[in-house]
Amino acid sequence: MGDYLKKWAMLVGACLLLFVFDRYAFWALNGFWQNLILLAGINMVAALGLNLTNGYCGQFSLGHAGFMAIGGYATAFFTMMFAWPDWMLTFPHPEFPIVFPISLILGGVLAAAAGLLVGIPSLRLKGDYLAIATLGFGEIVRVFLVNFEYMGAARGQTNIPQYSNFFWVYSIVLISTVVILNLIRSSPGRAIISVREDELAAEVMGVWTVYYKVAAFLLGAFFAGVAGGLLGHLLTILTPEKFNFVLSIEIVVIVVVGGMGSTSGVLLAAVLLTALPELLRFTSGAASIPGLSLLGEPSMRMILYSLTMIFLMIFRPKGLCGNKEMWELWGRKGS
Amino acid sequence: MMQVKHLTRRFGGLVAVNGVDLEVEEGSLVGLIGPNGAGKTTCFNMLSGVIAPSEGAITFQGKRVDGKKAYQFTQLGIARTFQNIRLFKSLSVLDNVKIACHFNCGYSMFRSFFHGPVFQRKEDEITEHAMEMLKIFKLDHDAHEISTNLAYGEQRRLEIARAMATRPKMLLLDEPAAGMNPTESAELMDLIRFVREKFATTVVLIEHDMKFVMGLCQQILVLDYGTPIAYGNPAEIQANPKVIEAYLGKDEEG
Ligand SMILES: Nc1ncnc2c1ncn2[C@@H]1O[C@H](COP(=O)(O)OP(=O)(O)OP(=O)(O)O)[C@@H](O)[C@H]1O
Numbered sequence: 001m002g003d004y005l006k007k008w009a010m011l012v013g014a015c016l017l018l019f020v021f022d023r024y025a026f027w028a029l030n031g032f033w034q035n036l037i038l039l040a041g042i043n044m045v046a047a048l049g050l051n052l053t054n055g056y057c058g059q060f061s062l063g064h065a066g067f068m069a070i071g072g073y074a075t076a077f078f079t080m081m082f083a084w085p086d087w088m089l090t091f092p093h094p095e096f097p098i099v100f101p102i103s104l105i106l107g108g109v110l111a112a113a114a115g116l117l118v119g120i121p122s123l124r125l126k127g128d129y130l131a132i133a134t135l136g137f138g139e140i141v142r143v144f145l146v147n148f149e150y151m152g153a154a155r156g157q158t159n160i161p162q163y164s165n166f167f168w169v170y171s172i173v174l175i176s177t178v179v180i181l182n183l184i185r186s187s188p189g190r191a192i193i194s195v196r197e198d199e200l201a202a203e204v205m206g207v208w209t210v211y212y213k214v215a216a217f218l219l220g221a222f223f224a225g226v227a228g229g230l231l232g233h234l235l236t237i238l239t240p241e242k243f244n245f246v247l248s249i250e251i252v253v254i255v256v257v258g259g260m261g262s263t264s265g266v267l268l269a270a271v272l273l274t275a276l277p278e279l280l281r282f283t284s285g286a287a288s289i290p291g292l293s294l295l296g297e298p299s300m301r302m303i304l305y306s307l308t309m310i311f312l313m314i315f316r317p318k319g320l321c322g323n324k325e326m327w328e329l330w331g332r333k334g335s
Numbered sequence: 336m337m338q339v340k341h342l343t344r345r346f347g348g349l350v351a352v353n354g355v356d357l358e359v360e361e362g363s364l365v366g367l368i369g370p371n372g373a374g375k376t377t378c379f380n381m382l383s384g385v386i387a388p389s390e391g392a393i394t395f396q397g398k399r400v401d402g403k404k405a406y407q408f409t410q411l412g413i414a415r416t417f418q419n420i421r422l423f424k425s426l427s428v429l430d431n432v433k434i435a436c437h438f439n440c441g442y443s444m445f446r447s448f449f450h451g452p453v454f455q456r457k458e459d460e461i462t463e464h465a466m467e468m469l470k471i472f473k474l475d476h477d478a479h480e481i482s483t484n485l486a487y488g489e490q491r492r493l494e495i496a497r498a499m500a501t502r503p504k505m506l507l508l509d510e511p512a513a514g515m516n517p518t519e520s521a522e523l524m525d526l527i528r529f530v531r532e533k534f535a536t537t538v539v540l541i542e543h544d545m546k547f548v549m550g551l552c553q554q555i556l557v558l559d560y561g562t563p564i565a566y567g568n569p570a571e572i573q574a575n576p577k578v579i580e581a582y583l584g585k586d587e588e589g
Pocket residue numbers: 346349351369370371372373374375376377378418
C-alpha cells in the first residue's frame with residue numbers, strides 16, 4: 001500500500017522536475033534541438049501505442065496515422081473551437097492552459113472510439129488482411145480530412161496554439177510508459193500477450209481473445225490520438241498529407257527496430273529513428289563520394305538511412321531488444 | 336456431469352465423427368481410443384468448443400454448451416491439452432500457468448494500470464496458485480525458464496499444469512503420454528490419479544499407449560472411422576471382437 005503510493009508520488013515528482021527543466025533549461029537549447037527532442041517524444045507516445053497492438057498483441061496494424069489524425073484534429077478542435085469558459089483558457093497560465101490536457105484526453109478518447117469502430121469488424125481478419133484493412137482505414141481518414149471544409153480541408157488546420165512543450169510531451173511519455181509497463185505486468189496484459197503467442201491456446205485457457213484484441217487496438221489508438229494532439233500543438237498546423245501512410249510506416253519501423261513487445265526498446269528506437277534522418281543532414285555534404293554525388297544530397301542521406309536499417313535488421317533481426325526489456329538484457333549478461 | 340448426444344462433425348464429404356453418444360459421470364476417468372484418424376481429436380475439439388458440431392448436443396452440468404466459444408467452455412470448467420503441444424513459447428513456465436489463471440484474476444483492466452493494493456493482493460494469489468500447480472507437476476524449479484527450453488516430457492506436464500490452473504471440473508487430455516518413456520508415463524499415470532483425487536476433477540483422455548489407458552481408465556469408448564464401436568470397462572474392451580478387428584485390421588495394413 002505505502003509502496004504503491006510512493007511510486008505514484010515519485011511519478012508526480014518526476015513530472016515536476018520535467019516542468020522545472022522546461023521552464024529553466026529547455027529554452028537555452030537551439031530551436032533545432034528543441035524540435036528534435038519534442039518530435040522524438042511524440043514519436044515515443046505514438047510508438048508505445050502501436051507496440052501494444054503490433055508488438056504485445058501481435059495484431060499488425062498499418063492504420064496508426066489514421067488514429068493520430070483523428071486525435072490531432074480533435075484536440076485542435078477542442079483547444080480552438082470548443083466554447084470553454086474563458087477562465088479555462090488562461091488557467092493556471094496562458095501558456096499552460098488546463099484546456100490542453102483535457103483536449104488531449106478527449107482527442108485520445110475519440111481516436112480510441114474510432115479504434116473500437118474499426119477494431120471490431122477488422123480484427124476478424126488475420127495477418128496481411130488485417131494490415132490491408134487498417135491501411136485502408138488510414139486512407140479513409142485522410143480522404144475525409146481532405147474534404148473536411150470545417151477544418152481547412154486540403155490546406156489543413158492552421159494557427160493551432162503551440163501548447164506542446166517539453167513538460168507536456170515528456171510527462172506524457174513518462175506516464176504512458178509507466179501505465180503500459182503496469183498493464184503488461186498484469187493479468188490482462190498477459191492475456192494480451194497470450195493472443196500473440198498462440199491464439200487458440202489462449203482461447204482454450206479461458207482468454208476471451210476477441211475482447212483483448214479489441215482492447216489492445218483501442219488502447220493503441222488512444223495513445224496515437226494523444227500523440228497526434230501533441231503533434232498538432234507543436235507544429236501549429238495540421239494537414240491531411242501529414243497523416244498519409246508514410247507516417248504509419250514510420251511508426252511501424254520504430255516498433256520493429258525497437259523490438260516488438262519491448263517498451264524500452266521502442267523508446268530507444270523512437271529517439272534513434274527521429275534523430276537519424278536529421279543528424280544525417282550534417283553528414284550528407286561531406287559524404288559526396290565521386291560517382292555517388294550524382295544522386296544529390298538528399299539521396300545520400302536516404303542511402304545512409306537505408307543502410308543503417310539493413311545492417312540493423314541483419315544483426316538484430318528481432319529489433320534492438322527483441323521482446324525483452326533493456327534491463328532484462330543487461331541482467332542476463334551480468335549473470 | 337456431461338452428456339453427449341449424437342455428436343457428429345463433417346469436413347466437406349468426410350464424416351470425422353459420426354453419432355457419438357457418451358455419458359461422463361462426475362469423478363470418472365474415461366478413455367477415448369481408436370486407430371489413427373478415428374476422430375478422437377475432432378471429438379475433443381467439439382467437447383472443448385474449439386470447433387462446433389455439425390449435429391448433436393453437448394450438455395455440461397445440465398446446461399447446453401454446444402454453440403458456445405472455447406473460452407466459455409473453459410470458464411464453465413472444461414479444460415484441455417493439445418496433442419501437438421501448444422505452449423506460449425516465448426513466455427516463462429510461470430507466465431504460461433498465470434495466463435490460465437487470468438479469467439479468475441479478480442480485478443479489472445483499469446486496476447492493472449495503477450498496480451494498487453487490490454491488484455497486488457490478487458496478483459500474489461495468482462502467483463501462489465500457479466506455483467502450487469507447478470509444484471504438483473514438479474516444474475517449480477523451472478518456473479522462470481522459457482517454456483520451449485523444457486524437455487519434451489516436461490512440456491507435456493506443463494500443458495497439464497496449465498490446464499489444471501483454470502480450476503477445471505473436467506479435464507480433457509489429448510495423448511498426454513505421447514513421446515514419454517515408460518518411467519515418465521508411469522509417473523504421469525500417478526500424477527493424473529493424484530490431481531483427479533485432490534481437485535475432484537473428472538478426466539477424459541485420449542491415448543495410444545494401451546497399458547496407460549487400461550491401467551488408468553474405468554470406462555473406455557472406442558472410435559473407428561468416426562463411429563463408436565464399443566464402450567465398456569477395460570476388460571470388456573479387450574475382449575470385444577469389434578475392437579480387436581479395428582486394431583488388427585490396422586496392423587495388417589501397416
Ligand atoms: N480441420 C479439419 N479439416 C478437414 N479434415 C479434418 C480436420 N480435422 C480433422 N480432419 C480429419 O478428420 C479425421 C479425424 O481426425 P482426428 O484428428 O480427429 O483423428 P485422431 O483420432 O485424433 O487421430 P490421431 O490418433 O492420429 O491423433 C481425419 O481423417 C482428419 O484428416
